[in-house]
Amino acid sequence: GAGVSQSPSNKVTEKGKDVELRCDPISGHTALYWYRQSLGQGLEFLIYFQGNSAPDKSGLPSDRFSAERTGGSVSTLTIQRTQQEDSAVYLCASSLAGGHSNQPQHFGDGTRLSIL
Amino acid sequence: GESVGLHLPTLSVQEGDNSIINCAYSNSASDYFIWYKQESGKGPQFIIDIRSNMDKRQGQRVTVLLNKTVKHLSLQIAATQPGDSAVYFCAENAGGSQGNLIFGKGTKLSVKP
Numbered sequence: 484g485a486g487v488s489q490s491p492s493n494k495v496t497e498k499g500k501d502v503e504l505r506c507d508p509i510s511g512h513t514a515l516y517w518y519r520q521s522l523g524q525g526l527e528f529l530i531y532f533q534g535n536s537a538p539d540k541s542g543l544p545s546d547r548f549s550a551e552r553t554g555g556s557v558s559t560l561t562i563q564r565t566q567q568e569d570s571a572v573y574l575c576a577s578s579l580a581g582g583h584s585n586q587p588q589h590f591g592d593g594t595r596l597s598i599l
Numbered sequence: 600g601e602s603v604g605l606h607l608p609t610l611s612v613q614e615g616d617n618s619i620i621n622c623a624y625s626n627s628a629s630d631y632f633i634w635y636k637q638e639s640g641k642g643p644q645f646i647i648d649i650r651s652n653m654d655k656r657q658g659q660r661v662t663v664l665l666n667k668t669v670k671h672l673s674l675q676i677a678a679t680q681p682g683d684s685a686v687y688f689c690a691e692n693a694g695g696s697q698g699n700l701i702f703g704k705g706t707k708l709s710v711k712p
Contacts, residue, residue, distance in 0.1 A: 487642070489642075514698065516698075516699060516700075518702075523704075524704060525688060525702035525703055525704045525705060526643070526688070526690075526700070526702040528693070528699040528700070528701075531697040531698065531699055539697060542699070574642050574643070576642075578698070581697060581698040582696055582697065582698045583696070583698065584698065585630065585631035585648075585650060585692060585698070586698075587633060587645050587648050588633070588645070588700060589645055590635075590642035590643045590644070590645075591642050592640070592641050592642045593642050
């Protein structure tokens, strides 16, 4: 079956521009996660969605970052007024359930964001 | 605090040999652990997971061992193949209500033909 799909796969933009990253989770997965991976580093958690519930935004690195999930499926991560330190690979994962369910998270191939 | 780390940043093995990748964690309350494989330009690929009520779990050519006494996790790959070359991450459940994972920095596995 189809895995987690992310678009665009690559994005190059100028400092100060806004970018929108999209994630389409595995069908039937209620939990959706965004992570960020800087060059040669592990993954940093950003935000979690369980179905249509409002997310806890405390993991987002600044107020320039926002995310939404429409209809409990597709999610978008928006970065406003991008800065060079935002350059990273943004990864999305989904799982059958989140929270304390301990279900494996399955990742997309990410969006490689480069800020010039 | 919570952290997941790896003992060896790089590992080079001969094709056909067994590989062992190690990981230490610091949160004794962690109850779920996962190993991921990440190839260049790809997202992390789920390999195997284990819950804290187990100390060993086997998959196809892979075995995960959990030692809660010393807070140590290992991934064993049998008969390592060139296609196993990648960066391997261990991750643990952060323990909060969201179920997000805490990742280590990864171990690069290189398989020599």
